Amino acid sequence: xxxxxxxxxxxxxxxxxxxxxxxxxxxxxxxxxxxxxxxxxxxxxxxxxxxxxxxxxxxxxxxxxxxxxxxxxxxxxxxxxxxxxxxxxxxxxxxxxxxxxxxxxxxxxxxxxxxxxxxxxxxxxxxxxxxxxxxxxxxxxxxxxxxxxxxxxxxxxxxxxxxxxxxxxxxxxxxxxxxxxxxxxxxxxxxxxxxxxxxxxxxxxxxxxxxxxxxxxxxxxxxxxxxxxxxxxxxxxxxxxxxxxxxxxxxxxxxxxxxxxxxxxxxxxxxxxxxxxxxxxxxxxxxxxxxxxxxxxxxxxxxxxxxxxxxxxxxxxxxxxxxxxxxxxxxxx
Numbered sequence: 001x002x003x004x005x006x007x008x009x010x011x012x013x014x015x016x017x018x019x020x021x022x023x024x025x026x027x028x029x030x031x032x033x034x035x036x037x038x039x040x041x042x043x044x045x046x047x048x049x050x051x052x053x054x055x056x057x058x059x060x061x062x063x064x065x066x067x068x069x070x071x072x073x074x075x076x077x078x079x080x081x082x083x084x085x086x087x088x089x090x091x092x093x094x095x096x097x098x099x100x101x102x103x104x105x106x107x108x109x110x111x112x113x114x115x116x117x118x119x120x121x122x123x124x125x126x127x128x129x130x131x132x133x134x135x136x137x138x139x140x141x142x143x144x145x146x147x148x149x150x151x152x153x154x155x156x157x158x159x160x161x162x163x164x165x166x167x168x169x170x171x172x173x174x175x176x177x178x179x180x181x182x183x184x185x186x187x188x189x190x191x192x193x194x195x196x197x198x199x200x201x202x203x204x205x206x207x208x209x210x211x212x213x214x215x216x217x218x219x220x221x222x223x224x225x226x227x228x229x230x231x232x233x234x235x236x237x238x239x240x241x242x243x244x245x246x247x248x249x250x251x252x253x254x255x256x257x258x259x260x261x262x263x264x265x266x267x268x269x270x271x272x273x274x275x276x277x278x279x280x281x282x283x284x285x286x287x288x289x290x291x292x293x294x295x296x297x298x299x300x301x302x303x304x305x306x307x308x309x310x311x312x313x314x315x316x317x318x319x320x321x322x323x324x325x326x327x328x329x330x331x332x333x
Contacts, residue, residue, distance in 0.1 A: 090140035103127035183329035217332030241283035254281020263300025
């Protein structure tokens, strides 16, 4: 008579729990690997026990328990609407260990297609895992070479050695802005009430210059003149543009860049030879020269161009001494 072993299985339950699906096996786990793969397996664990939500995922068994916490939603900002070619990201580690590493996925179409932030901040085809501190820690880091006027979604995954990779967490969203430059001046003209021989005279009003730009390398204001000084067609004479102290010469005309300030960014600074005061001036030429500059994005940059002139006893009197000044702003995007 041949007898066969009898196996009986039943759902395990009590008044406080019920295991609806589980497996019976030898228990334990094993792993194997080669130069191109790693494989880990485990037997005797509860089946179909995973759960997830919009901000978490929980897997069953010892293998699932090896995984790190899914990173939280990162902070993604556009510099108070000033970044047109980059965005700043600060990772949320969700309490993972300090030696955990993170990859940052980026998309513009809800992750129908995905790029990944590389070590230099650019986007590439493959994920790059780095320490939280390498991603800038609490100060964050920049994702660069982005397209202006575009909305980006960013999410983060974590790992800490083999078999610890998490899913990507919830995504943050921010938009790059359009490159911008605004420049204005007022008034459009000013005058001298009269030039007395040997007296350094200031124009009746200063010319106020305003510059705002989100250009990554800032911007500058340039000035040029039509006649290299105050010219009288009727008298055939020019009070020439002068660099230096007008008090030390018989006659001359020049410009000062003064009262330079900004709301934020910059700093906005006067440029040589116009960064003078008192009776000293910088000479305008027919070639544009930098009069004001900022090496970084600037908001509310403001300055005054002050005109000064001096006539001599030999300067022909005339009603038509004038100079046409042109101010131009440019930015380095």
